[in-house]
Amino acid sequence: xxxxxxxxxxxxxxxxxxxxxxxxxxxxxxxxxxxxxxxxxxxxxxxxxxxxxxxxxxxxxxxxxxxxxxxxxxxxxxxxxxxxxxxxxxxxxxxxxxxxxxxxxxxxxxxxxxxxxxxxxxxxxxxxxxxxxxxxxxxxxxxxxxxxxxxxxxxxxxxxxxxxxxxxxxxxxxxxxxxxxxxxxxxxxxxxxxxxxxxxxxxxxxxxxxxxxxxxxxxxxxxxxxxxxxxxxxxxxxxxxxxxxxxxxxxxxxxxxxxxxxxxxxxxxxxxxxxxxxxxxxxxxxxxxxxxxxxxxxxx
Numbered sequence: 001x002x003x004x005x006x007x008x009x010x011x012x013x014x015x016x017x018x019x020x021x022x023x024x025x026x027x028x029x030x031x032x033x034x035x036x037x038x039x040x041x042x043x044x045x046x047x048x049x050x051x052x053x054x055x056x057x058x059x060x061x062x063x064x065x066x067x068x069x070x071x072x073x074x075x076x077x078x079x080x081x082x083x084x085x086x087x088x089x090x091x092x093x094x095x096x097x098x099x100x101x102x103x104x105x106x107x108x109x110x111x112x113x114x115x116x117x118x119x120x121x122x123x124x125x126x127x128x129x130x131x132x133x134x135x136x137x138x139x140x141x142x143x144x145x146x147x148x149x150x151x152x153x154x155x156x157x158x159x160x161x162x163x164x165x166x167x168x169x170x171x172x173x174x175x176x177x178x179x180x181x182x183x184x185x186x187x188x189x190x191x192x193x194x195x196x197x198x199x200x201x202x203x204x205x206x207x208x209x210x211x212x213x214x215x216x217x218x219x220x221x222x223x224x225x226x227x228x229x230x231x232x233x234x235x236x237x238x239x240x241x242x243x244x245x246x247x248x249x250x251x252x253x254x255x256x257x258x259x260x261x262x263x264x265x266x267x268x269x270x271x272x273x274x275x276x277x278x279x280x281x282x283x284x285x286x287x288x289x290x291x292x293x294x295x296x297x298x299x300x
Contacts, residue, residue, distance in 0.1 A: 047225040118254075
C-alpha cells in the first residue's frame, strides 16, 4: 500500500505532463500557418524553450533549496549541459525529419524512444526489464502506429529523414535518461532551468542556419508560441522531470506514449482532424498496453 501511494502523485504528474506535451503539435500546426506568422519548424523549437526560460528561472530562484534532495558537493553542470544538448538535438532533428521523410515515418520512428531508454535503464539504474514490460512496449508501439495511421515504408529518397527520426528517438531517450540521473541530486526546477539555458543557443544557431522566419507582426503567432512554451515545455516537461525522480526510467518513458493519444484527441477537438475507427483502435491498444505495464505485480 505504501508503494502504491508513493507512486500515485508522480504518476498523476506524468499523465498531465504527457497531456501538456500533447498540445505541442497543435501549437506547432498553428505557428506554421501564414496567418499565425509562418514560423519555421526550427524557429518554433527555439521559441518553445526561449519563452519558457524566464518562468523556469523564476521558479528556481523563488524556492532555492526547498526541495528535499540528497546532499551534493557541487552542481552537476556537465550533466545539466548534456540534458540541454540532447533536448536541443531532439527538437531540431524531429522538425527537420519531417522535411525529408513522411510524417508517418517520422512520427513512428521518433516514438522508439522508450526502446532506447529500456536498453540503458538496466545498465544505468539497475532496473529489471520483465517479459510483461517487453510485451507492453511492443504492443504500445503497434498501437501508436495504428493510431497515427502510419503506413511505414522504406525508400532510398527518405533514408536521411528516417535517420533523423531515429536520431530524434535516441536523443529524446538520452535526454530522459540524463534527467533520471540528475533527479538523484537535483530538483526538477533546477534541471529545467539549467538544461533550457544550455539548449537555447544550440537551437538558435539551428534556426538561423535554416533561414527560417524568426519574427512576425501578428500577435496571435506570438501568443501561440507563448502557449507552446508555457504549456508544453514549462508545465509538460517540468511535470515529467518531477515524475522521473520517483518512477522507473523505462516505465516512465513507456507511459509517455500517452502523448500521441492526447495529441490525436486534441487535433480532433482543436484542428477538426479526422478521428475514425482506426485511430480509436490504436488509442485503445496503447491504453491497454500501458494498463498492463503499470498493473502491480501480484503478490505470491
